[in-house]
Each structure stands twice: as C-alpha cells, then as structure tokens.
Amino acid sequence: MGRNRWWLGWLLWLPLLASAQEPVRPANPLRVDIEGVGTGVVVSDQGVALFSGDSLQRQWRVLDGQSVFEPVANGRSILVGSSRGIYAINPADGSFRWHYPVSTTAVYSPLLVESMAVAGATDGILRAVDVGTGRLLWQRSFPGWIYTPAPLGDLLVSGGSHGVLWALDHEGKSRWQFDLDEDELVFGPVAVNESLLIATTFSGRVVALDEQGNLQWELRLATPVKRIDFREDQLLLHRFGGSLSQVDAYRGELLADYPLQGGITHLSSWHGGRWWVSDSEGHVETLNKQGDMHSIGALQRQVVAGPIVWNQRVMLPVRRGRELEFVTLADPSAL
Template identity: 25%
Template sequence: MTTPPRRRADDWPTFQYDTANTGRPRRSAQTRETRGEQVSGDPTERTRWRFDAHHPVVSSPAVVNGTAYVGSTDGIVYAVDTVTGDERWAVETDHHVFSSPAVEGDTVYVGSLDGTLYALAAGSGRRRWGFDTGHPVAASPVVSNGTVYVGDTDGTVYALNASKGTERWRFETGDAMDAACAIADETLYAGSNDGSVYALNLADGTRRWRFETNDAVASAPSVARDTVYVGSNDGNAYALDAADGTKRWQFGTADLVKSSPAVGRDAVFVGSWDGNVYALAADDGTERWRFETGDVVESSPAIVGEMLYVGSGDGTVYALDRSNGVTRWQFGTRNMVMSSPAVVGGVLYVGSNDGRLYAIRT
C-alpha cells in the first residue's frame, strides 16, 4: 500500500493530542456547537458509525489522515476508515492492547501486554520492528524528534530509536508504569506506581527531580505554562513546578485520580473515581465547577473550542460547556467508557468496554 499523506493540522496523533498531553489542540477543529449549529440529541443521529472490535476498547484512538488507530483487549490493533467505519487493517499481538497508539510520520507505535512495543506501517499495518521489554506494556508511547518513549509494568522508562527500535537509554522507577509520559522543554515527565512523578533529561534519561505523592501515580502528566499537572491514587490532583518539582498546589477529590488533566487557557479539567469531572483554576487549583456522572471517571478530557468532552464508567460520553460544566449533550454506550476522546473535524472518536469504537458527531 502507498505511504499515507502528510498529517493534517487538525489530526489527533497521540494520547491527549500532543506530546505534553494537554488534551487541547492549538488549532481547534471546531465542533458544530462552536459554529452555532445543532445536532439532535438522538444517539442514532449523532452516530456516524460504530466499529465492532467485539472486546472492550480501553485504548484511546489516534486519528490521522482519515484513519483511526486503536487497540482492543482482543490483542488486536485496528486501523479504521474515519468516513465509512470500515476496517483498513488489523494486526494481532499476543495479549491485550490497553496502550493508545501514537502516530508519527508513516508509523504507528503501540504497546501490548505481551511485553512488546510495536512499530507498524500506518498504511498497511506491516510490522517494522518490535522491542521486547520483557514485561507488559500498558502505557501509551510518546514520540519526539526521532525517539519513542514508553514505560512498562516493571517500572522502566525506555527511549528507543524510532526508525530502528534500538535502545538509547533506560531509567528505572520503583514500580509499574501504566500511563503515558509527557515531553516539554527537553524534559520527560513520568508517573509511577511507586507514588512518584519523575522529571528526566530527554537526551540521556538522567533524573532532574522527583516528587512523591501518597499513592500510585497512574495518571499521565500534562505540561503547560511551566507547570506539570497530574493525578494520584491518593485522591489529589497536583500542580508542580516543571523546573524543580516543587508543589504549587493540590486539590483533593474523594477517590483515585487516574484521569490525565486537560489544560485550557486558564483552567485544568480532570476526572476522579468519585464520579466527578472537575474544573480547577490553573494558577491556584481553586474549584470552578464540578459535574457529577454516574460512575468513575478514568477517561481523560478533551478540550475543543468551548466544549469539554469526557467518558464515564456509567457508559456515557458527555459534552460539557467548559465555562460552567453544563451538559450540552450526552451519548450512551452499552458499557464503561475508560477510553479518552479524540476530536477531529467535528467528529468525536472514543472506545467503549462494550467492544466498539464510536464516531460521534459533535
């Protein structure tokens, strides 16, 4: 098959949109609501298509050049046509795929619980290389300047040559890593189940600082305006100085915070296992509003225009006014939505534990 064309400006190539995990496109692909148009609340009218993976889709989709890439617990990585919902290709691994794909150039990078990080041709799914970590890879990879960074459940961060899959460096934390790393200003930020957030030199993996929380950090850090935002299983969302790791503020919820924060112009949005989505002032962490769903919120929010999109364990995808948390619309699936939305061209792509990848008109 031919090499895919150059990535479009409004694509969603990686978990939480960019290497800093902000969840907010700089050039927002406007939704119908932000243009003043309306779409019926009837799910049959909002559904552009549904793709059946037949097993829970916890992985968050990447959407590039008219193709949605996503993993499934059946161990398969799928490429799906964003117009028709038809399968373009499928590549089988040897275990569940919780990892969210990252697309860079004409290559898709994704981990599997079989212990391998895969590099696949975006157009055909052909395997280019695989790197065996020896331990399950549940975390999502992040790609920057020819290097792929990913953690595994042994607690090791790997930096790999993106074209060859050879190891450049590794750094060992004290426990499993379940979430994506973030990159900003030549620094890699990573959370670990040892309860710490690490800042590593991007070039060689040496530690710059470490911040300790009181429980596992399964939330992917987000970085904006010299601040690292991250959740912890101790129930707090933290804001840390990106340069030295000192705490700027913390906000307490009533349960685990595994959701990765999305960062807007002056607010941070994050979900909690207490069932709420919180909007917090970016500068001091004061609560601006909260929205209560019917179950845990592990999905990481996406900000597009004036809207905030997020999934819930109650099986629903919510579209909220990001200024006040008022529901604009909601879309029900048949099981928990732990996957995080990607929004491209007025369409939201998200997986559900009902075994489907959904394309939903916004």
C-alpha cells in the first residue's frame, strides 16, 4: 500500500455529539451523552474504554490489544473501525450490538450520516452499513485505499492513494471527481461547515473545493499536513516535523507558522478561545486565533489521545503501564 500511510487516515472533528440527522464524525477522546447511561468520555488506544462523567473512572474496556481508530457515537451506540471491521458497542456495559467483519483489511471509523455508517478501508472499498443493525447498504470500490468521507452539503467526498477526490451521493452514486495529479492524500478530507472541503497531499499541497468540486484555493507548504482542525474561518494545520500553521480557511492565506518540540500525533481541542495541542514528547501548548502561544509544560507519561474539556478543565488521557488515566492540564480561565 502506498507509502504505508493508511494509519494516518484517522479522522478528526467535533468531540460533541450531534443529532441523528446531522453528520457525526469520529474524535478521540469522544464526549458522549447517551440516554440511560449519562455523560462520559470514550478513549480508543489498543482497545476502547468508557470513563464515567462524574469521576472519570473507567467503566469498561473492550477490544483490548486490537488496533482501533477513533470512536464515534449516535446516542445509542459507540462505533469504531478496526483491523477486524466495524464494531457497534452498547455504552451501558461494553457489549457488542453488532459487528461488521472485514478480515483482510483495516476499516477506518465511519462517518455517521442519517441512518448510515460510511467507512473507508485499506482494500479500497467504501462501505455503507445500517447504523442500527450493521447490515450492508451499498459499497463502492476504488483504486488503492480509500479514506472515510467528509460530508460536503448533500455529498460524501473521499480520496486516498489514487490521487483523486470522489464525490458521491448518499446512495453511493458518483457526482463529480477532482484530479490531484496522482498526488496521494495524507488522510481523509475535512469539510469546513459542510460547505468547503479541505484536502492535503504528501507533496505539501492543501486544496479547498466547493460543493460543485470547483477549486477555491491551493496552498503549497514545505512539509505535508497530517491533521487539520478548524474554528470559524481559520484552519490549524498540524504538519510533519512538529509544526503548526494557521491558515485563513476561505482565502487560503498562510497567517503564521509555529515550531513545536515534538511531532503531532493527536488532534487539538478548542476551549476558552484557544487551541490546546499536545505533541509526541508530552509538551502541551495553547494557541489563540491571534497567534499568541503559551506553554503549559511537559508530561512524563505517554499521551494516548488529544485534550478534552471536562468540567471546565482541560484534561489529557495518558497511559500508566496498561491503564489509562486523565491528567488535568489547567483551568483555561486562569490563562
């Protein structure tokens, strides 16, 4: 498989749940508020674990030791892609509601849209299954491997190793495609407010398309972008080599670059008017939209997921031996 980069296909986005009719995207950690269970935090790291909302104590852990991607939830189930297919987990006790098995490939965590869970995979097949039962609704095959799509208006847009962005309707029928000149995607595309699609490639290109597949702007950077966050009209690009770039989302203007002490492996979190970013060396930084960076400090533990805001505190999931726990970073109001 091209450049062995499929593991970067983890999708990003909102840590809060939307209604059943709105697209819901994976996140790690994932805040959940499910009827009959209450509020909690789900973390995926060689398995999936649920932590209670009041004490952040672990309630259950499943798929221990398996390679899994970010969780996503719809109010009834927690879904996760893995090296063995897609699992739907009952948040009350960690039991499986259903399992869609795929034994020969890794399946990314799905996008939840309407009653479907749509997931890309390293075998190049985009699969749509019923979110309640796991029954296959439709599938489409693409060259190479394909990422889980982003919701762009009424379309689903994805790409992968073939260097093409494909737009499909909710029945899996093609609507348009955009040629990236065989330039391989780093990870799945991201939709800004479901009206502007952002995709990044291994050559350092960042492209923005509208709902009709028209190029709105293109930016070329010295190093590729591995993850994208956005807030309102601004993108935060996490780049290879351990740096951040702030970009105007609608003009494609590079606003600023910031070096970090380690590589970026997890998504940032937004709270208190700041992005909260952790790197591979355990350093934690905050950055506001005006470009002011503030160092919180360094952790001497393995960080397993990005920051999450909980009870007005910014928390970070870390590993202690085989166990996961949360470390309080700071009270954002004190900064």
